[in-house]
Amino acid sequence: MITLHHVRKSFGDEVRIGPLNIEIPKAGITSLIGPNGAGKSTMLLMIGRLLKMDEGRIRVANMDIASAKSNDIAKILTILRQENHFITRLTVRQLVGFGRFPYSKGRLTKEDEAIISKYIDFFGLTDLEHRFLDELSGGQRQRAYVAMVLCQETEYVLLDEPLNNLDIARAVQMMEHLRRAADELGRTIVVVLHDINFAARYSDRICAMKNGQIAAFGTVDEIMRPDLLTDIFETRIEIIDGPYGKLAVY
Amino acid sequence: MSTLDIGFATGRGADGGPRARTTGAFRARRDARRYWLLLLLFLGVGIAATLGLILYHNPVTVDSPSFIPVVKRRLTAVAAMFISALCHSFATVTFQSVTGNRVITPSLLGYESLYSFIQTSVLFFFGATALVRFSGTGAFFLQVALMIALSLILFGWLLSGRYGNLHLMLLIGIIIGAGLNAVSGFMRRVLSPSEFDLLQSRLIGSVNNADAEYFPIVIPLVLATVLALFLLSRRLNVLSLGRDTATAFGVNYQAHVLLFLVLIAVLMATTTALIGPMTFFGFLVAMLSYQAAPTFDHRYVLPMAFAIGFGILTSAYFLLYHVFHAQTVVSVLIELFGGIAFLTVLLRKRSL
Numbered sequence: 001m002i003t004l005h006h007v008r009k010s011f012g013d014e015v016r017i018g019p020l021n022i023e024i025p026k027a028g029i030t031s032l033i034g035p036n037g038a039g040k041s042t043m044l045l046m047i048g049r050l051l052k053m054d055e056g057r058i059r060v061a062n063m064d065i066a067s068a069k070s071n072d073i074a075k076i077l078t079i080l081r082q083e084n085h086f087i088t089r090l091t092v093r094q095l096v097g098f099g100r101f102p103y104s105k106g107r108l109t110k111e112d113e114a115i116i117s118k119y120i121d122f123f124g125l126t127d128l129e130h131r132f133l134d135e136l137s138g139g140q141r142q143r144a145y146v147a148m149v150l151c152q153e154t155e156y157v158l159l160d161e162p163l164n165n166l167d168i169a170r171a172v173q174m175m176e177h178l179r180r181a182a183d184e185l186g187r188t189i190v191v192v193l194h195d196i197n198f199a200a201r202y203s204d205r206i207c208a209m210k211n212g213q214i215a216a217f218g219t220v221d222e223i224m225r226p227d228l229l230t231d232i233f234e235t236r237i238e239i240i241d242g243p244y245g246k247l248a249v250y
Numbered sequence: 251m252s253t254l255d256i257g258f259a260t261g262r263g264a265d266g267g268p269r270a271r272t273t274g275a276f277r278a279r280r281d282a283r284r285y286w287l288l289l290l291l292f293l294g295v296g297i298a299a300t301l302g303l304i305l306y307h308n309p310v311t312v313d314s315p316s317f318i319p320v321v322k323r324r325l326t327a328v329a330a331m332f333i334s335a336l337c338h339s340f341a342t343v344t345f346q347s348v349t350g351n352r353v354i355t356p357s358l359l360g361y362e363s364l365y366s367f368i369q370t371s372v373l374f375f376f377g378a379t380a381l382v383r384f385s386g387t388g389a390f391f392l393q394v395a396l397m398i399a400l401s402l403i404l405f406g407w408l409l410s411g412r413y414g415n416l417h418l419m420l421l422i423g424i425i426i427g428a429g430l431n432a433v434s435g436f437m438r439r440v441l442s443p444s445e446f447d448l449l450q451s452r453l454i455g456s457v458n459n460a461d462a463e464y465f466p467i468v469i470p471l472v473l474a475t476v477l478a479l480f481l482l483s484r485r486l487n488v489l490s491l492g493r494d495t496a497t498a499f500g501v502n503y504q505a506h507v508l509l510f511l512v513l514i515a516v517l518m519a520t521t522t523a524l525i526g527p528m529t530f531f532g533f534l535v536a537m538l539s540y541q542a543a544p545t546f547d548h549r550y551v552l553p554m555a556f557a558i559g560f561g562i563l564t565s566a567y568f569l570l571y572h573v574f575h576a577q578t579v580v581s582v583l584i585e586l587f588g589g590i591a592f593l594t595v596l597l598r599k600r601s602l
Contacts, residue, residue, distance in 0.1 A: 050494050074500025081494050087350050088490060088546035097273040098488065101499040106484030108273055117271050130277055149498065 007056030028204030048079030099151030330460035342532030530588025
């Protein structure tokens, strides 16, 4: 369980995030949605200890992320940001192999190699494993990054807009992979999404944010309501029943 | 992977059959072979040029009793080349990885400006005799200590607390360097030509500036620092992925950056005080070593950088002294080529 207690963060005098109080349960996919500047990424980065909070407490699996040792946190929680630029050229396999760092400290064992292979295969990158990242397409590269953080084998996986810059086919493929990671590997995935319909189709819970506050948190059915979404996005949004569940039309 | 001698990644065996899938530092066996060949080549060049520097045009034969006293001066120069190659290569590669930027050098932190400021102010305030006498162990370690102190203040102030920003630190380092340069430039303007000439020879790096009396302390200090960097290189690999990724992998970014910068400061301060400033040498060496060692793994890049640096220094001195019979300071040439390489990379990348 991820617990946020009275978490606040301000950027200057104008932008204030919080107080955020939320309990994200274990297992499944939780999507963070909301308009630009609502604080979705800020909340995700604070949980992933990439951004310091001003006030409050965050606990992940009963570990206080502000005081626990970074390496201990790295065994239960990982985070992937939107933009990843590395100065060195890495092959897919080398990149994914970095995910084992919290355990092996760079000395990969046979077990590590097997785990690395498992995640490369899981994301369908087997034939590309010795390609350099700059030789891949955007979708393949994004899959390699997600494979890297899953290879860390943490219970909690935080992803900041993993569908950014992906076309529809690549985005669907990515969400299918995440769904399988949650169902087959039992991961708890928290993901920032921009598309409400992707959130509705693939997640178990949705957390909607607006103006630095959590506006609503619940199951897909509880959040996919026209009045609620219209209010959050300040745009007229209708909900219709589609073949795969509820669909937002705007 | 715990051994250094493998280091290649294999997807398929030589017979085309499937092999155990492993993660190596190099993409292919071919790359690994090329790496070891180049490493041996550069080390070979370095050793050959070293032997050349010691033995070539030496009127005394090796078995003569006066051989050792005669080569002593040459040995000192070679040892200085060894130290400066080690310092510049390790410091620059580490610095570029820590800062995540391959077009900057640790000279940006202001060591060289501080060095030239100290030298110039000794001459300016106390005269030429004082500058000539401003050598010896005391003066040497005073300068090393001042340079390390400057960088510690800079790192400690800017990397902790609310500033916590590497780029701000670099910027302030550049500004301090520019300020010191301006002040020493002003002082130089009012010197007499003969004093200026004396100063100039100190301000361009030369292995002949090195004094063997510092070696008993300098060599262990440099070797220990380099060994520490080499042992920490797996962490450096992760650190080079940037702050966010390194943190996600459980590396305490701030503390590690500070640690690496302190080690870099020790190396840069030592070599600058021993030999003098060489701004572009480290850059040239680092740039060539990325080409010769196509891997993320610093356990391979760092030794390659040293081999290239040592090879360049020794062969440049050998060629200049014994082939071209020029007594020009080699650093002038190295700075020229390093500067050209720097501009080429900058123009080709079109961005920092």
